[in-house]
Amino acid sequence: MSLSVALAHRFGGFALDVAFEAPAGITVLFGRSGSGKSTIVDAVAGLLRPELGRVALDGRVLLDTAAGIALPPHRRRLGYVFQDGRLFPHLTVRQNLGYGRRFAPRPAPAAEMARVVEMLGLGPLLERRPGRLSGGEKQRVAIGRALLASPDMILADEPLAALDEARKAEILPYFERLRDEVAIPVLYVSHSAAEVARLATTVVALSDGRVVGQGPALEVLGDPMVTPTGVRDVGAVLEARLVAHHPDGLSELEAGGLPLLLPRVAGAAGRRLRVRIAAQDVILSRARPEGLSALNILPGTVDAIRPGDGPGALVSLRTPAGTLLARVTRRSAQALGLAPGVACHAVVKTVAIAPGDVG
Amino acid sequence: MGWLGAEAWSAILLSLKVSFWATLGALPFGLLAAYALARWRFPGRGLLNGLVHLPLILPPVVTGYLLLLAFGTRGPLGAALAEVGIVFAFRWTGAALAAAIMAFPLMVRAIRLSLEAVDPGLEQASATLGAPPWRVFTTVTLPLILPGILAGAILAFAKAMGEFGATITFVSNIPGQTQTIPSAIYAFLQVPGAEGAALALVAVSVVVALAALALAEVVSRRVARRVSGA
Numbered sequence: 001m002s003l004s005v006a007l008a009h010r011f012g013g014f015a016l017d018v019a020f021e022a023p024a025g026i027t028v029l030f031g032r033s034g035s036g037k038s039t040i041v042d043a044v045a046g047l048l049r050p051e052l053g054r055v056a057l058d059g060r061v062l063l064d065t066a067a068g069i070a071l072p073p074h075r076r077r078l079g080y081v082f083q084d085g086r087l088f089p090h091l092t093v094r095q096n097l098g099y100g101r102r103f104a105p106r107p108a109p110a111a112e113m114a115r116v117v118e119m120l121g122l123g124p125l126l127e128r129r130p131g132r133l134s135g136g137e138k139q140r141v142a143i144g145r146a147l148l149a150s151p152d153m154i155l156a157d158e159p160l161a162a163l164d165e166a167r168k169a170e171i172l173p174y175f176e177r178l179r180d181e182v183a184i185p186v187l188y189v190s191h192s193a194a195e196v197a198r199l200a201t202t203v204v205a206l207s208d209g210r211v212v213g214q215g216p217a218l219e220v221l222g223d224p225m226v227t228p229t230g231v232r233d234v235g236a237v238l239e240a241r242l243v244a245h246h247p248d249g250l251s252e253l254e255a256g257g258l259p260l261l262l263p264r265v266a267g268a269a270g271r272r273l274r275v276r277i278a279a280q281d282v283i284l285s286r287a288r289p290e291g292l293s294a295l296n297i298l299p300g301t302v303d304a305i306r307p308g309d310g311p312g313a314l315v316s317l318r319t320p321a322g323t324l325l326a327r328v329t330r331r332s333a334q335a336l337g338l339a340p341g342v343a344c345h346a347v348v349k350t351v352a353i354a355p356g357d358v359g
Numbered sequence: 360m361g362w363l364g365a366e367a368w369s370a371i372l373l374s375l376k377v378s379f380w381a382t383l384g385a386l387p388f389g390l391l392a393a394y395a396l397a398r399w400r401f402p403g404r405g406l407l408n409g410l411v412h413l414p415l416i417l418p419p420v421v422t423g424y425l426l427l428l429a430f431g432t433r434g435p436l437g438a439a440l441a442e443v444g445i446v447f448a449f450r451w452t453g454a455a456l457a458a459a460i461m462a463f464p465l466m467v468r469a470i471r472l473s474l475e476a477v478d479p480g481l482e483q484a485s486a487t488l489g490a491p492p493w494r495v496f497t498t499v500t501l502p503l504i505l506p507g508i509l510a511g512a513i514l515a516f517a518k519a520m521g522e523f524g525a526t527i528t529f530v531s532n533i534p535g536q537t538q539t540i541p542s543a544i545y546a547f548l549q550v551p552g553a554e555g556a557a558l559a560l561v562a563v564s565v566v567v568a569l570a571a572l573a574l575a576e577v578v579s580r581r582v583a584r585r586v587s588g589a
Binding site: 045046047072073074075076077078079080082084086088089090099100103104145146149155 | 478480481483484485486487488489490491492494495498499502503585
C-alpha cells in the first residue's frame with residue numbers, strides 16, 4: 001500500500017507545493033513548524049481542500065482537483081491521530097475505541113478490539129472518561145481509536161508534541177509496534193529529529209512549503225544537503241545490533257562490523273536498534289587518534305562537504321557502520337584537507353549519545 | 360384543593376398543556392435556527408437573526424396582532440391551514456403557538472451558545488473515523504449540546520407559562536379554552552372580590568417558576584458533568 005500526494009495551496013502569503021510518495025512503514029513529514037506539514041496531513045485527510053492536488057492510496061483516488069474528485073473525510077478511510085487527542089468527552093474509553101467500528105465498511109472483529117487494547121495497554125482504562133486520563137493515556141486511546149476504525153492508513157499530526165519527555169518515551173514504542181507488528185502505513189508529522197530517527201522508514205523533509213529531500217530514512221538523514229530544521233539539529237542514524245552489556249554501565253553494539261559503546265540501553269543481546277549521532281558531537285581526525293578519552297572511533301572516507309553560511313561545514317562520511325554526519329568549522333575542513341574521497345576517522349564520545357536517540 | 364376554584368384549576372392545567380406543546384413544538388425549529396446561525400454562512404443570515412429575536416423586542420401585543428393577521432380564520436396562513444383541519448384562532452393551539460413564538464428567541468440563544476462552545480475538532484475527528492455528517496451530528500454534536508438544549512427548553516417552558524400579551528391578543532381570554540394562568544389572574548383582577556383567587560394563582564405561578572429554575576439548574580449540572588468527560 002502506497003500513498004501518493006501532490007498538492008499546491010496558498011494561504012496568507014504562504015505557498016505550499018509538494019509531491020511525495022509514502023510507501024509501507026512510517027513516512028515522516030519532517031520540518032520546522034510553519035513548513036506546511038499539518039496542512040499536508042489535513043489535505044490528505046480531507047479536512048482542508050487544497051487549490052490543486054491529487055491524493056491517491058494505491059489505485060483509490062481520494063482527491064483530484066483536475067477531475068473534480070474530492071472524497072469527504074468520512075469516505076477516505078484514514079485514521080487520524082491528532083496532536084490534542086480529540087477524544088469524545090461524553091463517551092467512555094471503551095465507547096471511544098468502538099466509535100469508528102460502526103461506520104467501517106468491514107468492521108474489525110471483536111478479537112481485534114481485544115488485541116489493540118492489549119497492545120496499547122488500555123485494559124484498566126476502558127470504563128473511564130477522557131477527562132480522567134493523563135496526556136499519555138489519551139494519546140494511547142487516540143491511537144487505538146484510529147486503528148479500530150479499520151483504516152487503510154494512519155495519519156498522525158505531531159502526536160507527541162503536547163507530551164513531556166517521559167510521556168513521549170512511553171508512546172514512541174507503540175508507534176514502533178504499529179510499524180513493525182500491525183504493518184499499517186503511517187504518515188507521521190514531526191519536527192523532532194529524535195522522533196524521526198526512531199520511527200521513520202521514509203523521510204520527507206519539508207522547508208517553507210517545499211520538499212527538500214525524500215527517500216529511505218537513513219539516506220535522507222545522512223544527507224548533508226538536507227537540513228530542514230537547521231544544522232544544529234542534524235544527525236545521521238546508524239543501524240546497530242546489541243551485543244552485550246558491560247559491568248561498568250556501558251552497552252556494546254555492533255554496526256557493520258564496528259563496535260559502538262553507548263551508555264546502557266535497554267534490551268537483550270541481539271536486539272536491533274537505531275542510534276542517532278548528532279553531527280555536532282562528531283570530531284574528525286585524519287590520523288587514527290591515540291590517547292583519547294572518546295571510546296568510539298570509526299574509520300571512513302569523506303563523501304561530501306557542504307559549507308554553511310556561517311563558519312561551519314557539514315561533512316558526510318561513509319563508514320562500514322553507515323553514513324555519519326560531522327559538523328566542523330570550514331577552517332578545520334581546510335586545515336585537514338578534507339575533500340570527497342579523503343580517508344579520515346570519526347570520533348564520537350559515548351556520553352554524547354542521549355538515551356532518547358537510541359531505540 | 361378547595362382553595363383553588365374550578366376556573367383557576369382549568370387555567371393551571373391549560374397553562375401546563377400550552378407550555379408543554381409550545382416548548383416541544385418550538386424545539387426542532389429552535390435547533391435548526393440555532394444551528395444555521397452558529398454554523399452556516401449564508402445570505403440573509405442577519406435577517407434570520409433579526410427575525411428570531413423580533414418577539415423579544417416587539418411589544419407582545421404587536422406579536423399577537425401579527426399572529427392574528429396571519430393565522431386568524433381569514434388570515435392567509437390561517438385560511439390555508441384551516442383547509443387541512445388545523446385551526447389556531449381562539450383555540451388552545453393558538454395559545455401554544457403564541458407562547459412558542461414568544462419563547463423562541465430564548466431557546467435559540469441558549470442552544471446557539473452551546474453549539475458555539477463545541478470544539479469543531481471533535482466533529483472533524485468523528486468524520487475521520489467514518490461518520491457521515493448526520494451521524495457526526497447525532498453522535499457528537501447533539502450529545503455535547505444537550506445541556507444547552509435542556510436549558511433552552513426549560514427557559515422556553517418558563518417563558519411560555521408567563522406569556523400574556525401575545526396570547527390574549529391572538530386567542531383572547533376564554534375560560535377553559537384559552538385562559539392561561541396570566542390571563543386568569545388578569546380576569547380575576549377585573550372582578551371585585553376575586554383578589555383571593557388571583558393571589559392563589561400568583562402563588563402557583565411563583566412556585567412553578569422557581570421549580571423550573573431549580574430543575575434547570577440540577578439537570579444542566581448533571582448533564583454538563585457527563586458531557587465534560589470527567
